[in-house]
Amino acid sequence: MSLVACLVLLAPALFILRQAREASAAPMPEPEGVVPMLSHDERMRRVTYQHTCSKQTDCEAPLVCYHDVRFRTYCTDSACTTDSQCPEGQRCTTLAVPSAGARVRLCALVGPRQEGERCLETPFDAISACKAEFECAGRDGYCARPCTPGQPGTCSEGFFCADVKPKPSCLPTCEKRGCPQGERCIPFEEGTSICASIYGPNCLDTPCPDGRECRVFSQSDFPGKVWAECVHRCSATNPTCGEGQVCDGFHCLQACDPDGPNPCAEGFHCDRRSEQLPWSCQPDYWRGR
Template identity: 40%
Template sequence: MPPLVPVVATWRFRAALLCGLLLPAPLVWLLGLIAYEGGSPLVTAAGITVVPMLTHEERRERQTYEQACHQDGDCEPPLVCFFNMRRVEHYCSDSTCVTDAQCPEGFACRAVKHREDTVVRVCSLVGRRLEGERCEAMPLTPEGGCARGLLCAGTCGRPCQADESQSCPEGFFCAPAPTGALCRPTCESRGCPEGQQCVHLSRGASACMVVHGTNCQRMPCPDAQECRTWAPASQTGQVWMSCVIPCGHSKPDCPEGLVCHLAQCRQPCAPGEPDTCGHGQECTRAHEDGPWLCRTPHAAP
């Protein structure tokens, strides 16, 4: 019988070589995960700070955890004053997930922008929006969210590599975003079908949409007015545009007869009175306790 020592030595060498090749990738990921969940913010290669996910004990130690807040300074680090779009409130929070496995069925762990350089990872409802379609970061219904595997940064897109020109399909380009680089649509060079116009979105993106109102991207607004666009995710391929008088912080008071609501001057109205609003507008209010204002159906609150 031949000696077993050479065989064992060869097997051990191959096993060690295999471990040496395979270990670095999961080890790097694991070390990053430990840093992420250990209470210290993780700074990505793009300079974006990811708010950490605290342990149960670390959350109990912080008296401000899930308490109402107005700014990050109201919260004990590393908690931030996070605005939850589903709950419509600000409260001190950490990230609540790292992977999809930590979310309920039908949800995915996604990065939501807190500031331009900070994101919070939360369980967000998986939606039905496809690549290039408008989306909501924390949708209330599947109609407003991105399908699984897509990121939301105004529009749904697949993750991409900025230095790889082929990482996005035709009609898209790779754009950086706080939530991670993703493919964003562009219609600048290919034009749009009849009845649609190429509308500029954020971060250099553009999409073919049906424009309601005056396209103030093509026709500049009068002095002292600003062009506002509203493209709700629930109304795929449609955008509402109008010239508005801005108001609020460091802005002049609204002209007589108008009221300041959500950073723009609006026409107040009385429900039930005929002709109280102009053509194409309705006397409605965005919230039950909000003021009655003349608004265009489907337009911004």
């Protein structure tokens, strides 16, 4: 009878201990909206795993169609859950996949970029990557720290808390503090603005002729610089460019001769991207592209 009584008393404790062991052995559930990291067998059972895709429906659940600037657009699950699962010099980063309304975790390089500097989510080399304490946030890509919208003081001076994906982040603004001499405050998407030197026609201050669109371009590997253009579209069937211009990549650009005097303005160079295209004055950020 004593043995039976002891077993009755121990049963609840043994049941709780067993549940705790099972819980610790089970994989932790992913936060809502984050694509899980599948096992090798689970990946192999999906025909579309790592296959090229153009839209979310090209991928089997729970894979998402992710555009990776390093490689291509392909179907993938999360590649990591912690930094320890990534190669040396990389970390496990949560990235937004707007087309799927989800987030995915991939290994990305850690680099030298400071808060507020332009960046790439998954760069080819570390030069365009953020320091470990920041993540690349916003559509234009800025190294940023997380923040809480509506909470005063959550971002330092020169930054504001933007409700962006994959999570609210402190993005740069120069509207109140102004810019150094020779630079101006350039507005971009999501309310961001940065101090930069402008190359090309300053169509932000002087409207483009003939109602053409003023476009401003920047690249993560050219911090503090932007290129402005009064976009003049053209094509092989409609090469209607002005005098002294050529049609290059659907843009009318100034023509140049690599063996003659350099007619290209500062921030531009004389080049051509293939033997089929003409020589033109191209923005410096086109180099190697």
